[in-house]
Amino acid sequence: MERLPSRLRRHLAALRAVAVLTVLLGLVYPLAATGVAQALFGERADGSVVERDGRAVGSSLIGQSFTDADGDPIRKYFQSRPSAAGDGYDPTSTGASNLGPEDVIDVLPAGSDEGRLSLLTQVCARSKAAGELEGVSGARPYCTPDGVGAVLKVFPDRAVSVNQACPAAPFIASYQGLKVECARPGEDYAAGRTVPVRGDVTTVPVPADAVTAGGSGLDPHISVAYAELQAPRVAKERGLALDRVKALIDEHTTGRALGFMGEPAVNVLELNLALDGR
Incomplete structure (x- = not known):
């Protein structure tokens, strides 16, 4: 059987390599990575979506603004920190100033x-x-x-x-x-x-x-000090006891990463949803 010309053999070898790598890296690897992520991390792998009454209202990983149509703070809600991502908390424009x-x-x-x-x-x-x-x-x-x-x-x-x-x-x-x-x-x-x-x-x-925006512009947390500063206003607007609002702050405060990195922080979306749930 006559052998194919060397130039044609090189092209066929390149096509086989492209096909194999496409299957491995474009199909097998993504499916494997997705499967491992779903098995080990579950909800976080799906974006940590937060739902209320069967509909998505946000993500516990991405902050959002609690303002009215004019951009003014809604007084019954805890306010997030400033954001420099687009018009505020825009995942497509994440970044600092x-x-x-x-x-x-x-x-x-x-x-x-x-x-x-x-x-x-x-x-x-x-x-x-x-x-x-x-x-x-x-x-x-x-x-x-x-x-x-x-x-x-x-x-x-x-x-x-x-x-x-x-x-x-x-x-x-x-x-x-x-x-x-x-x-x-x-x-x-x-x-x-x-x-x-x-x-x-x-x-x-x-x-x-x-008063300062985070590096990503998407921070879902505020400091405990900022949450406690806002607590009296939120309690007054909602007609709740201040101690009850502070207890909710404690319930939605996360500790330091690995027990020693960073500072405790409060997830604003989850805290506001807990207040609405009352």
């Missing part, structure tokens, strides 16, 4: 430019809003009373509160003998020396996870 601690100066809106809030101002605004919602002080170091970053640009003859657009009153009247001015949108203050001003805040009732 990539803003760091040096990001303290806003780009003020000017003309067609919508501007941009610095990480510091985002934290300040969230802290102010959380404080107002929970009836506590939302003050933080390096934040102005109106909820923006307390940052000056200092020049030889003046200082400018760069995150407070005119006609806002600057958070301090003077700095080292220089009069402090409000910022004029569109003006370039890059040449000035950047000076964040800490202020005299000594206690911060609003915890860090209430």
Whole structure:
């Protein structure tokens, strides 16, 4: 029998390899991995879907917002931490804002430019809003009373509160003998020396996870401290005893991973569903 040409034999060998690998890696391996996952992890392998009255209402692994159509917090629910994933908790846009601690100066809106809030101002605004919602002080170091970053640009003859657009009153009247001015949108203050001003805040009732977004943007948990801060509001809105609400927080608090990693945390969706179940 005459042998096939070497070039044809190489092509046939390549086709056989593609067929075998397609079956192994495209069929056998996925089926095996799925079978092992279903046998060992069950519900978690299916996405840890949470159901209520026969319909899916979320996942215990992915956070969600508890806000109304205008984006305002629904007062009878515990609120999740902020999210930078898309418009909030969007699994298709998971990720962080990539803003760091040096990001303290806003780009003020000017003309067609919508501007941009610095990480510091985002934290300040969230802290102010959380404080107002929970009836506590939302003050933080390096934040102005109106909820923006307390940052000056200092020049030889003046200082400018760069995150407070005119006609806002600057958070301090003077700095080292220089009069402090409000910022004029569109003006370039890059040449000035950047000076964040800490202020005299000594206690911060609003915890860090209430004002900062997680790395994934999908965190389903909040800290125990943030849950306890919200408990009085939720208890009042629902007409429940505060002790009962705190007991539900305890029931939905997970411990440290492996007993020593991380901090205890509260699953917001499961806690809110438990409250609705009452």
